[in-house]
Amino acid sequence: MTTGKINVSVENIFPLIKKFLYSDHEIFLRELVSNATDATLKLKHLTSIGEAKVEYGNPKIEVKIDKENKKLHIIDQGLGMTAEEVEKYINQVAFSGAEEFLEKYKDSAKDSGIIGHFGLGFYSAFMVASKVEIITKSFKDEPAAHWTCDGSPEFTLVPSDKTERGTEIILHIAEDSLEFLEEFKIRELLKKYNKFMPVSIKFGTKKETLPKPEDAPEDYKAEEIEVDNIINNPTPAWTKAPTELKDEDYKEFYRELYPMQFEDPLFSIHLNVDYPFNLTGILYFPKMSADLQIQKDKIQLYQNQVYVTDNVEGIVPEFLVMLRGVIDSPDIPLNVSRSYLQSDGNVKKISNYITRKVADKLKSLFNENREDFEQKWNDIKIVLEYGMLSEDKFYEKAGDFVLYPTVDDKFFTLAELKEKLATNQTDKNGKLVVLYASNKEAQHGYIDIAREKGYEVLLLDSPIVSHLIQKLEADNENLTFVRVDSDHIDKLIQKDETQISKLSEEESTKLKTVLEELVPKATYTVQLEAMDSNAAPFMITQPEFMRRMKEMSQSGGGGMFGMGNFPEMYNLVVNTNSNLATTILSTEDKSAQEHLVKQAMDLAKISQGLLKGEELTAFVKRSFEMIK
Secondary structure, three states: OEEEEOOOOOOOHHHHHHHHHOOOOOHHHHHHHHHHHHHHHHHHHHHHOOOOOOOOOOOOEEEEEEOOOOEEEEEOOOOOOOHHHHHHHHHHHHHHHHHHHHHHHOOOHHHHOOOOHHHOHHHHHHHOEEEEEEEEEOOOOOOEEEEEEOOOOEEEEEEEOOOOOEEEEEEEEOHHHHHHHOHHHHHHHHHHHOOOOOOOEEEEEEEEEOOOOOOOOOOOOOOEEEEEEEOOOOOOHHHOOHHHOOHHHHHHHHHHHOOOOOOOOOEEEEEEEOOOOOEEEEEEEOOOOOOOOOOOOOEEEEEOOEEEEOOOEOOEOHHHOOOEEEEEOOOOOOOOOHHHHHHOHHHHHHHHHHHHHHHHHHHHHHHHOHHHHHHHHHHHHHHHHHHHHHOHHHHHHHOOOOOEEEOOOOEEOHHHHHHHHOOOOEOOOOOEEEEEEOOOOOOHHHHHHHHHOOOOEEEOOOOOHHHHHHHHHHHOOOEEEEEOOOOOHHHHOOOOOOOOOOOOHHHHHHHHHHHHHHOOOOOEEEEEEOOOOOOOOEEEEOOHHHHHHHHHHHOOOOOOOOHHHOOOOEEEEEEOOOHHHHHHHHOOOHHHHHHHHHHHHHHHHHHOOOOOHHHHHHHHHHHHHHOO
């Protein structure tokens, strides 16, 4: 028997480990199961190259609760250790590492939470245990060893009678951590951290019904047998080659990741790269709503099939954090701080690779089945539009697959749109004018007028569209986007032909004076226009620039300071060639004149959805009076 004192200058390192090293006590199980997995996979490697002259077999890891004795066992059938190796790896390497770590990081360790660094994973056991035992038998032909430590620098190391290869770690659970003796708690942690570990993990047993024999009599009673309850899936979809998987396999794995999600994903992207870094994974596009209130933290990050976190900001480009799925990379350190990740060169390369891979996949989906891609467009557009605004590399590729739908459900790429609209929607200054609506119902009247002219109107209704069209205009010379209700149609796309006004200059001035006396100046600017006599006599428009700046300010970024709180400003466009304009002008009775303007104004407001509350009630009452 060997007893000894671990050679450390910090007299009692365990309280320090407990206090500084780990902010989250539950990760002890992840660390110990990860160590057991490593020991098993290392043995697999050594047997495959002929260095370990033993049968690898079909090893598993077992997690066992002994509630009565307040013990938790983690048992593997891996490499095992000799007494000499226990002395070296447990007493010397890890402890000196722990001490060095504490000296260096004790002020910031709680924030950085670096685990696995300096081989410290094993010591996370002391966060929940008052005493830890290791019983281990090496694959080498040497006696087994039994190490015990009660959380002080004292330890004992004695021979053991263990005959099977591998390591058993026994945690004597401390009084403040008894929750870790509850079956549901351990199951929850194994599911969270070890669900996809590459070695089978047994946690208890379960009953399985044997299949009914073909010649079974009618009163045959199905037989049940007790089998190991394997809690993990050692070969998840992302560890397989894309050629091995069908569409249904990807959907099945999605359901495994998100059991509470009832809708299938729209499509998946399989990531697989081994140079200049290692990364595998599967990303899924779920259906997206257009309100930007999207749940983040749905992508899970793994390191060699060990769960790390679902906060992947900094690793996955920002616009893709709305997706779902798994990323696994041994090149991403476990549980390091966000600032470390953001400054890490490897992580930046990973982010760029994911951006490129997603763009390439979207392009191939678009090329392979454009019709299907168009049908899915409204469910994915918010992510892609955000990507165009936030990632230059994505923006460069987006022209190949980003779509611009019309109010008639036709879809164009930007290049197709330019070609389609060039003849009809280029104004007299050579500018291509793209008309768009943000709400098909609310802007129906304006869309109708544009259609009568043979113009295409896009339907751009996402909350960030103002930012997007601003960027597109900056990058495409002689291209401008205007919302279909921002002016009357002849002003939106100005051609050479000009309408002649029926009113003289003097009559126009008189009409404008009458209107300005009756129309609220704070909200409306009166604008007289000579239009087709069949066009609406009164029309309310909202100038593109003002509205766009206000929208950009409200959705974050862009726009002028304080624009989000700026009052709504509109133009009242009055058609001087309409019969109504002539009637208002020729009506001598001031009260009748006011009544006409008020009624026309309210009708124009209704077409923009601006007539509400008291004003709407008064309008309805007035209208009924007229038809009595």
